[in-house]
Amino acid sequence: MKTAILAFMLFSACSAFKFKVHPDVVKSWAGVVTPYSEECAAETNVNSKEQFTAIFSMNFPDTHEFHCFTECILRRWGIYDPETGALDLKRFEDSAVGFNADITQKCYGKSKHIVDHCEKIFSAINCVITNLFKDQ
Numbered sequence: 001m002k003t004a005i006l007a008f009m010l011f012s013a014c015s016a017f018k019f020k021v022h023p024d025v026v027k028s029w030a031g032v033v034t035p036y037s038e039e040c041a042a043e044t045n046v047n048s049k050e051q052f053t054a055i056f057s058m059n060f061p062d063t064h065e066f067h068c069f070t071e072c073i074l075r076r077w078g079i080y081d082p083e084t085g086a087l088d089l090k091r092f093e094d095s096a097v098g099f100n101a102d103i104t105q106k107c108y109g110k111s112k113h114i115v116d117h118c119e120k121i122f123s124a125i126n127c128v129i130t131n132l133f134k135d136q
Contacts, residue, residue, distance in 0.1 A: 022098075025097045025098040026058070028096050028098070029055060029096050029097070030055055030056065032073075032096050033051070033055055036072065036073050037051055037052075040072035040073050043068070043069075043072055044065050044066075044068040045065050046065050046066055051066075051069060058129055058133065060122070060126060060129075064118060066122070067119055067122035068118035070118070070121050070125055071117050074087075074125075078091060079091055080117075080121055085112070087105075089101040089104055092104055098132055099132070100128075100132065106131075107123075107124045107125075107128045108124040110124070110127060111124045
């Protein structure tokens with residue numbers, strides 16, 4: 001059932017991107033998010049439709065709940081360690097198509113001063129997506 005929902009949303013959302021993102025990139029990111037999406041949605045009160053629409057459109061809601069959903073995904077994925085504040089940039093690049101360690105490091109550096117983990121990660125990811133896809 002999840003596969004059918006993902007496939008439907010991928011094809012229906014491809015024309016609604018905030019940025020022009022190749023469908024293979026979106027498919028890759030969705031594949032990374034899906035294993036953690038249910039537990040992170042439950043943890044942060046983000047509904048399934050909202051999370052998949054955001055991922056497939058690359059247009060993330062600017063709400064605290066969605067900011068925490070983003071942090072939860074990166075934490076469970078093993079990219080972000082809230083104890084040390086470290087990002088595993090190599091794992092990031094190796095796991096999701098389109099990520100670039102230099103851009104990610106620059107964006108994370110800009111948000112490192114933010115105390116709230118949810119806000120920090122959301123700010124960094126939003127910056128990464130903007131920088132990766134603004135000219136496409």
